Amino acid sequence: MTKLKTRRPAAGLDTPTDLDEAAVTAVSEALNGLLADAFALYLKTKNFHWHVSGPHFRDYHLLLDDQAAEIFAATDDMAERVRKIGGTTLRSIGHVAKLQSIEDNDEDFVPPGDMLKELMHDNKKVAQRMREAHEVADDHDDVATASLIENWLDQTEKRTWFLFEAARDSTDHGH
Structure with a gap:
């Protein structure tokens, strides 16, 4: 995983904070990783939404x-x-691609149960x-x-739970 290059913000973007530079760097890197995953997960979830x-x-x-x-609602807060x-923070799809840990799924067809399980994981x-x-x-x-x-x-764990239950339903067939 490639990290965003940390650099001092342009003077016009410098924000006062009581956190030291090491904290700003470490926390920003962690949050940017979460943000990249949020965008990747958002797009994959929409992909499956469109193709289910x-x-x-x-x-x-x-x-x-x-x-x-x-998922999308959380991105702005991040x-x-x-x-x-x-x-x-992130400036482009390229930044997302460098930092995301979520793998894309570009398959022509994914069975619905597989979609749910993949999103759950x-x-x-x-x-x-x-x-x-x-x-x-x-x-x-x-x-x-x-x-x-x-x-x-908490929101992520709820999504995982719902996907788990829905995926179980997709393979249960009432037996």
């Missing part, structure tokens, strides 16, 4: 749309937190990365970032 098929189409289509909206502490990976980012925030006494991550983690 089968007897549970409506339920899965709506579930994935709701989850994508929740990026703004980086800026609040004086860091710089991706959300579990995001949750683990959030826990790691929380440790970074704790190590630098950044309580506000830690608090935000706790809320995002």
Whole structure:
């Protein structure tokens, strides 16, 4: 995984903070990793939303749309937190591609149950990365970032749970 090159923000972007430079760098890197994964997971969730098929189409289509909206809603808070502490954040799809840990899925067809399972595992990976980012925030006494991550983690765990239950339903067939 490539890290964003840390550089002093341009004078016009310098934000006052009581966090030291090492904290700003470490927390910004952790948050930018979460942000890249959020964008990657958002697009994959929308991809599956657009391409889901089968007897549970409506339920899965709506579930994935709701989850994508929740993921996307968190992105602004992630990026703004980086800026609040004086860091710089992602600027392009290229930055996302360099930092994401979520693998893209460009297959022509993915069975609905496989979509749900893949997204469930991706959300579990995001949750683990959030826990790691929380440790970074704790190590630098950044309580506000830690608090935000706790809320995002709770949302991620809920998405994982819903995907687990929906995937179980997709293979149960009432037996």
